[in-house]
Amino acid sequence: MRGVSDEVWDFVKKHIDSVEQLEILLLLYRDPSLEWELSRITQEIRTSATSAGNRLSALVAGGLVATGRHGERVTYRYAPVTEALHGGVVELEQQYRIRRVRIIDVIYAPATEKMLNFMDAFKIRKSDKDE
Amino acid sequence: MDATNMTPVTFFLSGVYMATFMASALIFFRVWRKVRDRFFWLFGWACLVLAIERIPLIFVDPAIEENSWVYIFRLLAFILILVAVVDTNRGDKRGSGVSR
Amino acid sequence: MAIAVYTLCALLSTGCAIMLFRGYRQRRQKLLLWSSLCFVGLALNNIVFFVDVVVLPDVNMWGSLVRSTVGALSGLVLLYGFITELT
Secondary structure (H helix, E strand, C coil), rough: CCCHHHHHHHHHHCCCCCCHHHHHHHHHHHHCCCCCCHHHHHHCCCCCCCHHHHHHHHHHHCCCEEEEECCCCCEEHHHECCHHHHHHHHHHHHHHHHHHHHHHHHHHHHHHHHHHHHHHHCCCCCCCCCC | CCCCCCCHHHHHHHHHHHHHHHHHHHHHHHHHHCCCHHHHHHHHHHHHHHHHHHHHHHHCCCCCHHHHHHHHHHHHHHHHHHHHHHHHHHHHHCCCCCCC | CCCHHHHHHHHHHHHHHHHHHHHHHHHHHHHHHHHHHHHHHHHHHHHHHHHHHHCCCCCCHHHHHHHHHHHHHHHHHHHHHHHHHHH
């Protein structure tokens, strides 16, 4: 029904709230040994520095990206804190390569789910739904 | 009949009401296009009718007895909502309805 | 007749508000809270009309001002909920 595996769905639901964030993550994932400065990331992804900064903060908070300091410069690199997280990224990257539109749908699905919850609120007999 | 009860402020607020419900109607229709459940189509129209109600209110004052026909819009909007709620409950019981 | 309609609308609005608020308590989703508040406003809108026209038939400006304000707030609150939760 969702078009993707449960693992990918859960991973996206927990860690990815926009296509921009996904592309930043995958950019860093491409070469985990590389450290990126915000300005380079902004250039590659073609977005605003503020927006990219917010996405990176979220990724850092989610345990997918680590920051480093080189004197004045702050850098970012791909550094998942657990094997499971890394596995999630690997699978997500594969899926994004072969079914890009479906993954984009998954990223923005929460909006539809919220509206469906709105509709469910009007149902008098609650059926048991898995969250 | 003069709309004696309407001041510029109330006209303004009436406009705000109309614009926001029209926007909400569009959002409901957007969701309907994606999800294809007539629940959202009905809510979209309910919002639209509520918005449209504002137009005759520019010209007539519903507080005056002879103008109280304006309520027909409101009634229609809430009937649509009632239909939406009833319909979604019946669909659920029968097991038909949107498959997620 | 008009009174019956406004009463009915007030009741239906309240019903919707209650259902949505119940849903909010269950799922903790903000959209349900905002839409619930919108329906509360719509209910109030109808109730104020009832009070303004039936209970206090002497023409005053406050009735329509309160109605307009509550109505506008209802619309704003719903739209706010949509925009912040769906985009």
